[in-house]
Structures are given as C-alpha cells and as structure tokens.
Amino acid sequence: MAPVNLNDLLTILPAVFIVVWACVLLLVDAFAGALGKRLTPWLTALGLVVALVLDVSAAGVQASAFNGMLEVDGFSHAINVLVLGAGLLSFFVSYDYLNRQGIAKGEYYILMLFSISGMMLMGAAADxxxxFLAVELLSIPLYILAAFAQPEPKSEEAGLKYFLLGAFAGGFLLYGVALVYGATASTRLSEIVAAVAAGLENPIFLLLGAALILIGLGFKVAAVPFHMWTPDVYEGAPSSVTAFMAVGAKVGGFAALLRVFIVAFPSLGVDLAPVLTGVVAATLIVGNVAAIAQRNIKRLLAYSSISHAGFILMAIVPYADDAVHRDTAAAALFYLLAFALTSFGAWAVVMTLERAEGKGLELSDYAGLFRKYPALALAMLVFMLSFAGVPPTLGFAGKFFLFRAVLEGGYVGLAVLGVLTSLVSAYYYLRVVVIMFMEEGKPQAAGSPLLNLTTGLTALGTVGLFFFSQPLLDWATNALLRLF
Amino acid sequence: MVPVEYYVGLSAILFTIGTLGVLTRRNAIIIFMSIELMLNSANLLFVAFARTFEALSGQIFVFFVMTVAAAEVAVGLALIVAVFRTKDTINIDEVSSLRG
Known part of the structure; x- marks a missing residue:
C-alpha cells in the first residue's frame, strides 16, 4: 500500500480546494475586519466558480485515489457539477435574503462550503x-444551518429535529456498514463484489447491512417512511437553507445510493426489489397526497420534494438489472438536474414573497400575484408546471425519460403508479397557479437584484434546457459509462 | 478467545437498546445518548470482526467513527443548549411547535 501522496490530492482537487478555501475563509471572516466580513460571501462564490472550473477542466479524467477509497470518473464529475452549481445558486438566493432577515453572518457561507465538500465526496466515494464520513460531512454543517436563524424558536426546533433524526439515520448507516464489513471482510465496493462472488459465510449479514444502509441513506433523501423530519425542518429552517438542503442533500444521497447499490450489491437485487418498490410506492403516495392538504408554501414544497425523491428512487429499483440500470441511472441524474433547477427557482420566488417573522408564506398570500407582479407569477407558473411534469419544461423531460427507462425495463406497475401520482400532484401545483392568477389579493414582494436574477435564470433554464433534453441525457449517460 | 458470535449478539442488543431509546424517550439528551449507543454498538462490531479477520482496517474505522461522534456531540449539545435557552425545556414534545 502506498502512502497518501500529492497525486491523490490532485485527483480530487475540486473537493480539496473547497475544503481549503473554506478554512481560509474562516480566517478571513474572523480576522480581516469589516472588509473581510463583507467579502466572505463573494469569496465563497468565487471559490465555487474556481472549483467548477477545476472540475470541468478535469472532465474525462478517470482515476482512483487514496488506495481506491475514492473513485473519480464521469459520474463523480457530473455530481460535482450539480453540487457546485447548486452551491452557486444558493449563494445567489441567500445573499439578499440573509441581509433582509438580519441573519447575515460569514459562517453561513463557510458551513455551506463544508457541506458541499461532503456532497462532492459522496459522488466519488468507493468505500x-x-x-459514512461524507454523509456526516454533508449533514453536520446542515444541522447548524437549519438552526441558523436562532434564537428564532422555529429555526432552532428545525435544527434540533434535523440533528436528532439525521444522527439516528447515521447510526443505521454505520451499523449497516459494519455488518457488510462482517460479511465480506472489506468496505471497498469492488472488494465487496469480489467477496460475494467468492461465496460468503454469512450472507444474511450482507442483506441486513444493505437494508440498513438503504434506511440510512433513505433518511437523507427523505424517502417514506423515513421522511417525518422533512416538512418540519423545511418549514422551520431559513428558506435559503431549505433551498440548499432540498437540492444538495438529495443529490448527495442519491449519488451514494446509485454508486453503492449498483457497484456493490447487484447480488441482492432480487431480495431488495420488493422492499425498494414498496418504498417508492409509499413515497410517491404519501408525498403527493399529503401535499394536497398543505396551506403553507414551505410545507407544500417539502411534501413535493418527498414525492420527487420517490420519482428518483424509481430509477434505483431495477439497479441489479444489467440491461436497464444504465438507462434508469442516467434518467435519475437528468431528473436530479431538472429538480435542482426547478426547486431553486420555486424557492427563490418563495423568498421574494417572504416577509419578516415568517409572514407571506401562506398560499393565500400568493393571491393576486399575477396582477401585481406578472413576471414573478409567470416564473412561478413555469416552476409549478415543471414540478408537475407539463411540457415544455425540464420537469416533463425528466419524468418522460424516467418512465421510459422504467417501462423498457418491464416495470409497468411502477410507471403506472408514477403517472397516476403525477396527476395527483398536478392538482396541488395547479392550485398555486389558480390562486396566483385568478384570485384577488395584495401580495407584497421584496425582490432584490440577485433573487430576481436567480428566478429569471432558473425559469429560463427550466424552459430553455427542455429543448436540449436529449443532449443532456446523453451527457448523463456518458457520465455513467465507467460506473458499470 | 471469546467467539465472535458473542460480540455480534452483544452489539445487536446494544443497537436495539439504542434504537428503542431514540423512539421511546422524550428528553433530547437521552435521545442523543441512545444515538451514541447505536454508533458504539457498530464500533464494537467493527472491532470484533477486525479481530476475526486479523485485519487492522476495522479497528481504524472506529477512530473515524469516534471523531465523527465527537463532532456530532459538539454541534448537537450546542443545539440543545440553544433550544433550552429559548424554551426552558428539552422535552421534544414540548419543544415541538411545527405541525401539519
């Protein structure tokens, strides 16, 4: 075994850069005085751009680092691009929002950077x-961010709940890892496969371990029945944090789920398929049905994000099916991209309309939006249509590719359930639209240049990228080439 | 040498106690202690397996887990203190105001 050398660090340069940059910014924020504090957010954005450039310039590089603990390939590059893009969008939506809410502090951005480094490692983890370490690196800063508006009681409560349930999930994940280690004498994904092929003494450990890992990661992506925390945390946390974690934690969680299950546990496909199907069905039904009853836009989007986790999980059900899993995994990556753009846009609109002390978050506060702020209402229309999966939006393309891949795999029941729950979801998404366009009211928007820019760009992206869906899907498919 | 089954059994019991503790207790500190118990039951499993495999890796993992647990304690206790200052209680049923 070779000791850690410079090459390892260079292989995962974007993630290393983000960590180092976050440490530097901690010092800048603490010691560079008032100017430093003003600069921290902008330096964060600069760091994210640099990391994005580093990652894109290394696209196509395939290597493993740290004795095979990390695997840099097209998949990890794709996850890096998604996560760093999500980080930039969160900077855009956070900057003015935090000032307005009076919680602008430098450590917000630094914690965000640390969390992003965890998400990047999730995409590259081959052990x-x-x-486990990446999940914790992703989560621990998020616990603090959820409680960032303290002493605001709701935010503190969100932080505490997220922390307790997140740590609980971490326990399941770790115990699962320990059991897999006990079954195969290794935690390296490739060695697990080799050990399974050579025959196991205790195959039950492997199955139990994989199930516990599924539970642990299921918490992170908010799949039913591990979703209880989602609405409370999404409602209580500052909206900019919610926007960040809705996308970031999902991308990270699904990245790990895809790689771990496809690479390490193909032998368990038959045993796990019914469990996974059950989880998908429960997630789709609970997420979409519970969203109908919501009156608060943050809770509505929370349940909507649960239902989208169900759609993406659909792609993981046939993970052991060699003929299908590449298409479904590519569709899942595409869906994550569509979800990320749409979700950030919708949250940007929510933040524009949110006022001090949690006012402006009821659906009734959106009445009359079209008359007073037509551009904002049209943008929200785009996001709602994309969430519901209506063309011409990225959300439609995402659902289309996903259902097509699942159907080609012969999972007709899943696809039917997906279409039916999409119809249910159209009801509550379109209700928002009806309230915005048809009802009378006096909404108050506090737009700011950066927020408006985000809303505009994501709306344009959601519609514009729809016309480039096929190239994007090809990009996702190419990203997955090395994984299998 | 104590057979590995005994360790696995003990660790499973500890993990179950931890899980039940999280689900049934209402005091945030005790819930948190139960979570630590879950992490440590996994540690026990790692060490026991590492000994049977005569491999060091499992023992090294325990150090990682302890580090993570320490970081979690730092953040978790800070959150609990912050909640206690605002609400004068750490009973999670009384803290809970978000519903729907």
Missing part, C-alpha cells in the same frame, strides 16, 4: 466508510 462504505467514505460514504
């Missing part, structure tokens, strides 16, 4: 211990 279950690294998966």
């Amino acid at each position: 279950l211990i690294v998966v």
Whole structure:
C-alpha cells in the first residue's frame, strides 16, 4: 500500500480546494475586519466558480485515489457539477435574503462550503466508510444551518429535529456498514463484489447491512417512511437553507445510493426489489397526497420534494438489472438536474414573497400575484408546471425519460403508479397557479437584484434546457459509462 | 478467545437498546445518548470482526467513527443548549411547535 501522496490530492482537487478555501475563509471572516466580513460571501462564490472550473477542466479524467477509497470518473464529475452549481445558486438566493432577515453572518457561507465538500465526496466515494464520513460531512454543517436563524424558536426546533433524526439515520448507516464489513471482510465496493462472488459465510449479514444502509441513506433523501423530519425542518429552517438542503442533500444521497447499490450489491437485487418498490410506492403516495392538504408554501414544497425523491428512487429499483440500470441511472441524474433547477427557482420566488417573522408564506398570500407582479407569477407558473411534469419544461423531460427507462425495463406497475401520482400532484401545483392568477389579493414582494436574477435564470433554464433534453441525457449517460 | 458470535449478539442488543431509546424517550439528551449507543454498538462490531479477520482496517474505522461522534456531540449539545435557552425545556414534545 502506498502512502497518501500529492497525486491523490490532485485527483480530487475540486473537493480539496473547497475544503481549503473554506478554512481560509474562516480566517478571513474572523480576522480581516469589516472588509473581510463583507467579502466572505463573494469569496465563497468565487471559490465555487474556481472549483467548477477545476472540475470541468478535469472532465474525462478517470482515476482512483487514496488506495481506491475514492473513485473519480464521469459520474463523480457530473455530481460535482450539480453540487457546485447548486452551491452557486444558493449563494445567489441567500445573499439578499440573509441581509433582509438580519441573519447575515460569514459562517453561513463557510458551513455551506463544508457541506458541499461532503456532497462532492459522496459522488466519488468507493468505500462504505467514505460514504459514512461524507454523509456526516454533508449533514453536520446542515444541522447548524437549519438552526441558523436562532434564537428564532422555529429555526432552532428545525435544527434540533434535523440533528436528532439525521444522527439516528447515521447510526443505521454505520451499523449497516459494519455488518457488510462482517460479511465480506472489506468496505471497498469492488472488494465487496469480489467477496460475494467468492461465496460468503454469512450472507444474511450482507442483506441486513444493505437494508440498513438503504434506511440510512433513505433518511437523507427523505424517502417514506423515513421522511417525518422533512416538512418540519423545511418549514422551520431559513428558506435559503431549505433551498440548499432540498437540492444538495438529495443529490448527495442519491449519488451514494446509485454508486453503492449498483457497484456493490447487484447480488441482492432480487431480495431488495420488493422492499425498494414498496418504498417508492409509499413515497410517491404519501408525498403527493399529503401535499394536497398543505396551506403553507414551505410545507407544500417539502411534501413535493418527498414525492420527487420517490420519482428518483424509481430509477434505483431495477439497479441489479444489467440491461436497464444504465438507462434508469442516467434518467435519475437528468431528473436530479431538472429538480435542482426547478426547486431553486420555486424557492427563490418563495423568498421574494417572504416577509419578516415568517409572514407571506401562506398560499393565500400568493393571491393576486399575477396582477401585481406578472413576471414573478409567470416564473412561478413555469416552476409549478415543471414540478408537475407539463411540457415544455425540464420537469416533463425528466419524468418522460424516467418512465421510459422504467417501462423498457418491464416495470409497468411502477410507471403506472408514477403517472397516476403525477396527476395527483398536478392538482396541488395547479392550485398555486389558480390562486396566483385568478384570485384577488395584495401580495407584497421584496425582490432584490440577485433573487430576481436567480428566478429569471432558473425559469429560463427550466424552459430553455427542455429543448436540449436529449443532449443532456446523453451527457448523463456518458457520465455513467465507467460506473458499470 | 471469546467467539465472535458473542460480540455480534452483544452489539445487536446494544443497537436495539439504542434504537428503542431514540423512539421511546422524550428528553433530547437521552435521545442523543441512545444515538451514541447505536454508533458504539457498530464500533464494537467493527472491532470484533477486525479481530476475526486479523485485519487492522476495522479497528481504524472506529477512530473515524469516534471523531465523527465527537463532532456530532459538539454541534448537537450546542443545539440543545440553544433550544433550552429559548424554551426552558428539552422535552421534544414540548419543544415541538411545527405541525401539519
């Protein structure tokens, strides 16, 4: 075994850069005085751009680092691009929002950077211990961010709930890793496969371990029945944090789920398929049905994000099916991209309309939006249509590719359930539209240049990228080439 | 040498106690202690397996887990203190105001 060398660090340069940059910014924020504090957010954005450039310039590089603990390939590059893009969008939506809410502090951005580094490692993790460490690196800063508006009681409560349930999930994940280690004498994904092929003494450990890992990561992506925290945390946390974690934690969680299950546990496909199908069905039904009853836009979007987790999980059900899993995994990556853009846009609109002390978050506060702020209402229309999966939006393309891949795999029941729950979801998304366009009211928007820019760009992206869906899907498919 | 089954059994019991503790107790500190118990039951499993495999890796993992647990304690206790200052209680049923 070679000791850690410079090459390892260079292989995962974007993630290393983000960590180092976050540490530097901690010092800048603490010691560079008033100017430093003003600069921290902008330096964060600069760091994200640099990391994005580093990652894109290394696209196509395939290597493993740290004795095979991390695997840099097209998949990890794709996850890096998604996560760094999400980080930039969160900077855009956070900057003015935090000032307006009076919670603008430098550590917000630094914690965000640390969390992003965890998400990047999730995409590259080729060892279950690294998966565990990356999950914690992703989560611990998020616990603090959820409580960032303290002493606001709701935010503190969100932080505490997220922390307790997140740590609980971490316990399941770790115990699962320990059991897999016990079954195969290794936590390296490739060695687990080799050990399974050579025959196991205790195959039950492997199955139990994989199930516990599924529970642990299921919490992170908010799949039913591990979703209880989602509405409370999404409602209580500052909206900019919610926007960040809705996208970031999902991308990270699904990245780890895809790689771990496809690479390490293909032998368990038959045993796990019914469990996974059950989880998908429960997630789709609970997420979409519970969203109908919501009156608060943040809770509505929380349940909507649960239902989208169900759609993406659909792609993981046939993970052991060699003929299908590449298409479904590519569709899942595409869906994540569509969800990320749409979700940030919708949250940007929510933040524009949110006022001090949590006012302006009821659906009734959106009445009359079209008359007073037509551009904002049209943007929200785009996001709602994309969430519901109506063309011409990225959300439609995402659902289309996903259902097509699932159907080609012969999972007709899943696809039917997906279409039916999409119809249910159209009801509550379109209700928002009806309230905005048809009802009378006096909404108050506090737009700011950066927020408006985000809303505009994501709306344009959601519609514009729809016309480039096929190239984007090809990009996702190419990203997955090395994984299998 | 104590057979590995005993360790696995003990660790499973500890994990179950931890899980039940999280689900049934209402005091945030005790819930948190139960979570630590879950992490440590996994540690026990790692060490026991590492000994049977005569491999060091499992023992090294325990150090990682302890570090993570320490970081979690730092953040978790800070959150609990912050909640206690605002609400004068850490009973999670009384803290809970978000519903729907």
